[in-house]
Amino acid sequence: MGISKQVIATVLLFQIMPSYSHSDNDSALSQTTRSEYNQSNPATPSIESEKHSFFEPYNALYSTVYKKGITLKVEGTQILTQTTDNTWKFEFSVDTLLASLKESSQFRLDGSSLRPTEYQYSSRILGKHKEMLLHFDWDDMKVTNDVKNEPWKMDINDLTLDRLTLQLQLRFDLLNQREQLSYDIADGGKLKRYTFAQQQIETIDTKLGHLETIKVARTDNLSEKRHSYFWFAPEYDYLLVKMEHFEKGESYILNLEKISSP
Numbered sequence: 001m002g003i004s005k006q007v008i009a010t011v012l013l014f015q016i017m018p019s020y021s022h023s024d025n026d027s028a029l030s031q032t033t034r035s036e037y038n039q040s041n042p043a044t045p046s047i048e049s050e051k052h053s054f055f056e057p058y059n060a061l062y063s064t065v066y067k068k069g070i071t072l073k074v075e076g077t078q079i080l081t082q083t084t085d086n087t088w089k090f091e092f093s094v095d096t097l098l099a100s101l102k103e104s105s106q107f108r109l110d111g112s113s114l115r116p117t118e119y120q121y122s123s124r125i126l127g128k129h130k131e132m133l134l135h136f137d138w139d140d141m142k143v144t145n146d147v148k149n150e151p152w153k154m155d156i157n158d159l160t161l162d163r164l165t166l167q168l169q170l171r172f173d174l175l176n177q178r179e180q181l182s183y184d185i186a187d188g189g190k191l192k193r194y195t196f197a198q199q200q201i202e203t204i205d206t207k208l209g210h211l212e213t214i215k216v217a218r219t220d221n222l223s224e225k226r227h228s229y230f231w232f233a234p235e236y237d238y239l240l241v242k243m244e245h246f247e248k249g250e251s252y253i254l255n256l257e258k259i260s261s262p
Helices: 003-013 034-040 165-175
Strands: 058-068 070-082 087-095 099-110 113-125 128-137 142-145 152-155 181-187 190-206 209-218 226-233 239-247 250-260
Touching (some): 087 165, 099 165, 113 165, 165 190, 165 209, 165 239, 190 226, 209 239
Antiparallel strands (some): 058 070, 058 250, 070 087, 087 099, 113 128, 128 142, 142 152, 181 190, 190 209, 209 226, 226 239, 239 250
């Protein structure tokens, strides 16, 4: 595989990271130590925690490595901000000369559930652009895609998420020790079901030091030739600190590089 294809493949890996729903198809962040992060985020949980408020705003920098002959590293930024008392914005972006990806979701909290109100997606691969804009109408229980060349409208249920809020809902459920990790995602005019299962507690080496993590596997598409594993750190509000994706003989590894408060 040429370098250009490796760059594109590595950028596309980031679609797995923010959404965890990949189908067949230099940052200014400052390094934050564990103690500094805990001081600015006093509600940082432990594995034994039982009930929690929502996550504090943060900036996180991730890097992913594509391994097949040549090792290639690409970085992406994830940002969570609070816009009003009960509304939030979650963003993810990665940009290279050959390819870029940007996702954002605006949502509110309804008890322990995230309710997206708007989701935007934009990608560029070798000059080809793809865009998507979803509007969630919770009064009529419908979601509408307003992109002209790919219009669709569909019914949703009370717990429907977009591809980006899936990550935060999964983290929030882990934080609140929920055992059933199953989610319906509005994607491409369909409700798609994604399921996950907790594996075990593992201590791993990260850029933030040795961290005790919960290893989680995506189970709805698990096979001998394909798997996705995620490591979440309770000490950092169950933030994703590592991901491993294997498919068709190719492996990708994603790691958290830095985290800071806005």
